[in-house]
Amino acid sequence: MKVNIPKIPHAFFKWYCKREKYEEIHGDLEEFFYEKVETSGSAKARLFYTWNIIRCFQPYAWKIPKSQNSNIVMFKNYFKTSYRSMIKHPLSSFINVFGLAVAIGVCMVTYQFMDFDYSIDRFHEYKDEVYLTTFHVNREGTEEQYGMTPIPLGEMLRQDFTNIKNVCRIQDENAVMKAGDNVFHENIRFVDPEFLKMFTFPLKWGSSGSLSDPNSIILSEEMSIKYFGSENPVGREIKATFNDKKVKSFKIAGVAQKIPMAHIIGFNFLINFENLKVYDPTYNFSDWKGMVDATFVQVKESSNLPVIKSGMEEYRKLQNEVEHDWPISSFDFVKLNDLHLSSGEIRNDISYDGSREGRVGLPFIASFILALACFNYINIAIVSASRRLKEIGLRKVIGANKKLVIVQFLAENLFVTFLAGIVGFFLAATVFLPWFTQFAAITTEFNLLDGNMWLFLSGVLIFTGIVSGLYPAFYISKFQAITIFRGTVKFGKKNRLTKVFLSLQLMLACVGITFAVMFGQNSAYQAKRSWGYNQKQALYVNVPDRSAYDQLKAELRQHTDITSISGSHHHLGKTIATSIVHLPDKQYEVQELSVGPGYFETMGLQLENGRFFEEFKESEHRSIVVNELLVESLELTQPIGAQLRMDSIQYEIVGVAKNFHFDNFYYENRPIIFTLADKKDYRFLTVQVREGAELDTYDVLQSEWGSLFPETPFQGGYQEDVWVGFYEELGIMKKFTRAIAILFVLLASLGLYGLVKLNLTGRVREFSIRKALGASVKNIASTVFNQYLLLSIAAIVFGAPLGHIMITAMMDMMFPDPRPFAYTSAPISAVILVIVLIAVISTQIRKVSRANPVDGLKVE
């Protein structure tokens, strides 16, 4: 019986085995095969044969691709030539790789930042089922969404809707927490027991169910360490003092694991919502006029939401019965998943969106730097093509067509970008990101397992590689071999596109520098702006009640450094209330500050018109002082003596204060009224001190407080410090923009340096002849400068105003009141750019002028 050898392995063998070895090797295998058929049967023989075929798949049997047309060989050769040309011209390769690497590094940091920002509060298991309840209010034509909710709403939702799985109300209040010797002012989160079901914060110790017991408390890991060190505090007690008088002991029932960095909704202390009754005995859980900070619901199906919304129509009526001023137009829900990103549009919500400028600014900066690096590359590639002319000519003679040359240069460029990618990633991970996280208030590192990041990186690399390499590749491939060898190739000077690229490069640099200059100027401007009152010599102390105020005041009276003392219920930069004033024909939302009589003088507020409050007179309780903005907003022609109604009480305006900034410059000024505070409502004691006595007075305040109230930690400080976060941020912004400016200048000058150097090297002979014929340095310099003069002017003329317009638009988004429109930024950036240009060109001209013309003319 004749058994056939298996066909597929045979075909495979034929494919890989070289022809001259086929006969002998396959002969051997066949011999084995037939023998095996005899001894073990055909099935085993086939298996054995196949196994041998696989075993023989080794280099000695392979068809070695020796043919010159093979793609592998071609790319190997491309790789070799690009490698050689990189090694041969270290300067331009450095500029290319470094420039691209910086740009890619910045892109990676941008990616990381965006990734972090988008992951905020998205680690919860039910992020797609949990919704924040909000409502819309129509105020004078504009619909606004609010993130807080009427107090009873949560309870009603829980009872009335079966398709709502969980409801959780959240309210934040302050308390003094005490465990052992550790006493601190803290922020406490009052929540329904469902909180930990809806927000999946895993616990390190203890159990989450314990929240339904009003006597238990759950701590964050941070707080557990702050009060109890590293030991497990579960079962121990911690004492809370609410409103400086009600004391309640809580049993620690759990400690949360470290909350992921990417969160806004977190907590320090969690206690049962019922405890609000302890916090404030008058707290009314069924009062529709009162608000809680947030009410979250968890639904089984998002399709249930419309049904729930229409069912809430009833609540709307209930709410609007008690709230006449701003009736609710509808209730709404915002998914937890989207809360952070949309919270910029929601007022008074539990989340916030602090990274809008980052989300706008960083991609902007990254794309500009990337574009700049690409133009650097394009321009250098075009100019350095002169060095590769012979190579290209030779390739064409040997048989490369245009397409092949394009492929070669693109491949070479991808190689360079890939290298830049490695360097860039390294730069980003070791320099940029740590530097950035230092002040961006985020802690994040590259996660090497993040697939999207690699996708992004490779996307950026391929995009950059192709975009920056396409034009040079086409440009270079166009040359004819014959003109190259004849030496009559003309390039560079006559090419309009090259000039366009060069001016674009300069323009980008100009925009980048303008960006940095403008932000720097704005930061300086904001830092120097007046607050509208005398914040420098004022200090404040939080007081729990009237008697504490009186005691402290009595002690402080004896200090001669203190020039005035006053009390208030609210305080500038700290607390303020929202009220609605009624005029006969309209109503208006204003901010209300309730202060004592001497408050204006102590804080150094300026009077525009009328008078401030007089010492306690019964009639003064019907007087108010307003700011200029309120007069403007209400279009009062005769403000003094005008009547306003608030909460059905009639007030009379007795004075107008000059505009001042209640909050930092990120916030717009709002219309503000001052009402006279009852002495029993005083919560702040404010002092004005002699100039230079601020530090001493601070110590005095602290020590007086310590001896009067040893049980309560001191809370207070310099008025100047109430905006400390704002000034820190400004400082950060200054540092950041300075670094960005340096990057832009660095990249621009590197690119220019490479370009000018290459250009001058190409003209060495020309300059040598000029010099030999007696041209002066000045003469040579002017020929070089002329070449760049027009381009630079064009770049500055277009770039500076363009940058100005773009950055003004960007800044308007961030500051309600940015630095007034000024043209100084454009000239400053133009001057910086011109200095860089001149510096770069001069170094090269110096070299030319020093060179011996003989060296330039000698031909070996």
Add this chain to the structure above:
Amino acid sequence: MGRTYLGEFEEIVLLTVGILYEDAYAVAITKEITKQSARPVNVSAVHKSLYRLEKKGMLKSRLSDPESKRGGKRKRLFTITPYGKTALDESMDLRTKMRNQIPDLAFKWDIG
């Protein structure tokens, strides 16, 4: 030529080529090694060594007449070259020389 290097398996293949003398081709060599050393050898490994030894100049080869038992294909017969013999001798000498330098004491093991 300087020092030659023979791998252990190469040396065995070289020896087998010598043993089989007139009929040294891959299949016969594979079988012979399997028989002598009692270790499973794949023909591919033998091929590899044979071609490498030929490249080094220790073997030379010619093609035989076609044979029906191998599908009418010719086989490549190998013979040792003088250089191959030298390499083999050097390798063997080195081993013997070094083996003889081992003091007898090294092989005296006390039992227990």
